[in-house]
Amino acid sequence: MTSVTRDQVLARLREVGHASIGGDIVSKGLVSDILIADGKVFFSISVPSDLAASLEPMRLAAEKAVTSIDGVQSAMVALTAERKGGSSSPQPQRPAAQPQSTAAKPGVPGVDHIIAVASGKGGVGKSTTAVNIALGLQSLGLRVGVLDADIYGPSVPRLLKATGRLTPAGKEKLPPKQAYGLKVMSMGFLVDEETPMIWRGPMVVSALTQMLREVDWGELDVLVVDMPPGTGDAQLTMAQKVPMAGAVIVSTPQDLALLDARKGLNMFRKVDVPVLGLVENMSYFVCPSCGERSDIFGHGGAREEAQKIGVPFLGEVPLHMDIRASSDSGEPVVVSAPDGPHAEAYRRIAEKIRDSLAGIGEVGAPSIVFE
Ligand SMILES: Nc1ncnc2c1ncn2[C@@H]1O[C@H](COP(=O)(O)OP(=O)(O)OP(=O)(O)O)[C@@H](O)[C@H]1O
Structure with a gap:
């Protein structure tokens, strides 16, 4: 070539x-x-x-x-x-200075709610939580898509065993991939793994808006966006530019992670995106042989934190080998063991999200304009 x-x-x-x-x-x-x-x-x-x-x-x-x-x-x-x-990363426009247009363009035609799954720092299980929540929402009868916006390390293709490439063809909208009934789009389908990281930062916002607007999402009740980890400029800009109905913050119980989670919360609050709640991941460990529960990270931090800062606590997910193994083999626990306790935990979280989205409706979504 x-x-x-x-x-x-x-x-x-x-x-x-x-x-x-x-x-x-x-x-x-x-x-x-x-x-x-x-x-x-x-x-x-x-x-x-x-x-x-x-x-x-x-x-x-x-x-x-x-x-x-x-x-x-x-x-x-x-x-x-x-x-x-x-700078190499996009400069956020400060929300105070940004007029919210009343003549906002619709974010993604056919998509009722876009929700972000975010974390203050990497490695807390955000992507695993995002795909299992998406599958949980689907098991409640909703039409769901997943958009992997983590362009630095897209992991959704692996988590949903949806690999391979997609080639944009002229003016045609790109069909998303399908996995376990979900519509899936990831930067991993478009860009080589070798693409230098330095190029990815400036691309984050434009790539995301393209993935939202130039993909044929069809009719969806919820589009779950797996955000890049952290609360830097790229994340803030993205949270401003995508018309999100709400955000779910994933945290481990460690204090440090919670401090980071608080940054995540503040970021969404700055741009008027409602925080739907906190999920505590790797909350506790149950010994597979003796059944004994260990709160290795100091369990309960996220619930307390949620109360303190006045956001809903959506639920806790244990640290468990089955969750790790199923994620890593591309068969998330909600589909590979739908009757088990872990799938049940994700479904309960999904129910709370569904209920709060019903409360928000379309009216509550911020009117943010694509540029
Ligand atoms: N509840 C859990 N129990 C056991 N392992 C888990 C759990 N949640 C996530 N993991 C594992 O932790 C690792 C990191 O998870 P994941 O990729 O979802 O995190 P992330 O926060 O999205 O990471 P990154 O910031 O690197 O994108 C994966 O190997 C995943 O299987």
Whole structure:
């Protein structure tokens, strides 16, 4: 396959412009975050947010121009309001300064509720919790999708045994993969594992908005977004840009993790996304042979923390070999052992989430505009 270069991409993009920006997008310095991986090209065009809707034809023209380069299989282009240059991560717009448009565009047509599953730090079992909650919601009769927004280490493909690649084809919306009845989309389906991490940071917001808008999600009651771990700029920007109905924070009982979880909570509060509650993962350990329970991390911290800060406690999930083994083999415990106690724990959490979503309705979702 012919390898595509950044210069080729820029040369072709010099042919794309719009009267409202007064020239072509390259000369105006509007193109950033160019990522070329395996014949696929991703990049952002920075535009004033109030012009984003009218510049959609320009975005499509840019996509088409790049797709016509020999060796390019597909192009994904995002219009962003971020400035080119500066730090490697997108600069969050402070919520206080950000007007909430009353003429918000619908987030994802056909998707009733988007919920984020987040954690203050990595390795607390956020992705495992996200997929099991998604399956729990599905077992309650809801139509559910999973969007893996953890572009630094997408683990949903492995957790749901949904591997392989997806190739965007021109204007057609990308069909999500299917796993255990869930519709699934992950950056892992689009980008090579070797894609350097340094390229992924700036892509996080544009990649997510593309995965939301350019994937054929169909009709869904709930789309569960597995957020990247942490509470940095990328997460904050994402929480601002995705029209989320609510967030679920996953934490282990360790104090440190709880401090981190509090950061996660504050992040969503800053951008007016309701926190649906806290899940305590790896809450306690039950010895498989003797049945004795050990609170190895100091059990109960999340419940107390939830009470203290006034958010619902959604439930606890034990540290158990079966949860780990089923996750790691791509058969989450809710489907591999649906009658067991762990599946029951996730279903109970899912019930609480379903009930609080019913309370929020569509009216309560923040009106956040895609840029
Ligand atoms: N309740 C549990 N009991 C036993 N193992 C668990 C449990 N929850 C998660 N794990 C295991 O912990 C590891 C990390 O889980 P997972 O990938 O879900 O975490 P994460 O917070 O999403 O991590 P990262 O921040 O790296 O994306 C996995 O091997 C998973 O199987």
